[in-house]
Amino acid sequence: MKITVLGCGALGQLWLSALYQQGHDVQGWIRIPQPFCAVNVISPEGTAFNRNMPTNDPQHLAQSELLLVTLKAWQVSGPVSTLMPMLNDNCAILLLHNGMGTVDELPANRLAILQGATTHAARHEGNSIVHVATGATHIGPVTPRGAALSSLADMLHNALPDVAWHDNIKPSLWNKLAVNCVINPLTALYNCTNGDLLAYADQIEQICQEVAQVMAIEGVEIHRESLLSFVYQVIESTSANHSSMLQDIRNQRHTEIDYITGYLLRRGRKFGLTLPVNTRLFEQIKRKENDYERVSSGLPGTW
Numbered sequence: 001m002k003i004t005v006l007g008c009g010a011l012g013q014l015w016l017s018a019l020y021q022q023g024h025d026v027q028g029w030i031r032i033p034q035p036f037c038a039v040n041v042i043s044p045e046g047t048a049f050n051r052n053m054p055t056n057d058p059q060h061l062a063q064s065e066l067l068l069v070t071l072k073a074w075q076v077s078g079p080v081s082t083l084m085p086m087l088n089d090n091c092a093i094l095l096l097h098n099g100m101g102t103v104d105e106l107p108a109n110r111l112a113i114l115q116g117a118t119t120h121a122a123r124h125e126g127n128s129i130v131h132v133a134t135g136a137t138h139i140g141p142v143t144p145r146g147a148a149l150s151s152l153a154d155m156l157h158n159a160l161p162d163v164a165w166h167d168n169i170k171p172s173l174w175n176k177l178a179v180n181c182v183i184n185p186l187t188a189l190y191n192c193t194n195g196d197l198l199a200y201a202d203q204i205e206q207i208c209q210e211v212a213q214v215m216a217i218e219g220v221e222i223h224r225e226s227l228l229s230f231v232y233q234v235i236e237s238t239s240a241n242h243s244s245m246l247q248d249i250r251n252q253r254h255t256e257i258d259y260i261t262g263y264l265l266r267r268g269r270k271f272g273l274t275l276p277v278n279t280r281l282f283e284q285i286k287r288k289e290n291d292y293e294r295v296s297s298g299l300p301g302t303w
């Protein structure tokens with residue numbers, strides 16, 4: 001299959017190497033137009049994949065059957081909107097990122113758009129991407145034309161297992177959002193590993209209670225206790241992790257809070273819910289983010 005992977009960071013390189021090794025005709029799409037990028041991936045078993053892969057070929061993009069988007073949530077709408085007019089009518093777009101709400105930012109279109117959530121873990125180490133842990137990727141349609149594309153899950157599964165297809169992807173995305181609403185802001189505020197969050201049971205329960213309220217109104221069937229136990233399961237299975245938000249804050253990078261807690265608050269507000277616990281967490285993370293973003297933009301600290 002002809003595929004373009006937009007965003008050649010940790011997840012992007014993982015997919016580029018896996019799809020290439022499965023025999024697919026794959027290119028990357030990077031910010032700086034250049035004809036290739038180095039893809040260096042170290043598998044969980046320690047095997048290295050090192051290869052220069054083609055990038056930014058407009059003809060390859062126009063013929064692609066899949067645009068796999070592995071950008072951070074806040075990076076998605078700009079480049080995807082720019083590339084959309086260059087895609088053919090039968091090209092599917094698969095958004096693979098933490099958080100929700102990016103699909104609402106895209107211009108009106110008739111394309112097949114899918115979204116997914118993954119539990120694979122990969123991180124940058126020097127010039128390489130270390131595939132720290134294998135996991136599962138859940139994908140499904142977020143526009144009507146995506147509904148017929150379950151065969152994509154099989155193709156992706158053969159490259160980087162496990163991949164599961166869901167006719168209704170909403171519950172998987174909301175469950176992942178719940179996990180991120182708990183783990184990401186709390187670890188960033190307490191500057192701790194995911195496992196250390198076991199000491200904050202009351203706060204975890206309050207966050208989950210508010211998320212469950214919004215999920216119920218969104219029509220996602222959920223029991224408060226099972227959501228809580230799912231969140232604890234992830235805390236335990238990723239206990240040694242430093243969450244992506246903690247890493248973003250430590251490295252003074254823009255976080256995904258607007259698409260995690262921010263998305264929850266926007267959906268809650270639509271239904272008249274105030275969600276005080278998540279609102280406070282959102283404000284605390286934005287304050288941290290604003291501190292360094294204001295400094296780097298050269299703006300004064302107060303206005």
Ligand SMILES: NC(=O)C1=CN([C@@H]2O[C@H](COP(=O)(O)OP(=O)(O)OC[C@H]3O[C@@H](n4cnc5c(N)ncnc54)[C@H](OP(=O)(O)O)[C@@H]3O)[C@@H](O)[C@H]2O)C=CC1
Pocket residue numbers: 006007008009010011012029030031070071072073075079096097098099118119120121122123244256
């Ligand atoms: N890594 C992981 O283990 C997991 C990640 N996720 C989620 O997946 C998403 C991607 O994460 P991850 O791969 O770690 O992130 P990375 O930051 O490693 O990758 C994003 C890549 O996109 C590039 N990029 C940014 N803007 C553009 C643009 N306009 N055009 C082309 N490329 C661009 C970035 O380049 P540059 O660096 O130059 O900005 C970077 O290489 C996030 O939502 C993350 O939360 C989910 C589960 C696990």
Ligand SMILES: CC(C)(CO)C(=O)C(=O)O
Pocket residue numbers: 098179180183184194234238241242243244245
């Ligand atoms: C599941 C979790 C919390 C793992 O660290 C994650 O998705 C992240 O760090 O962004």
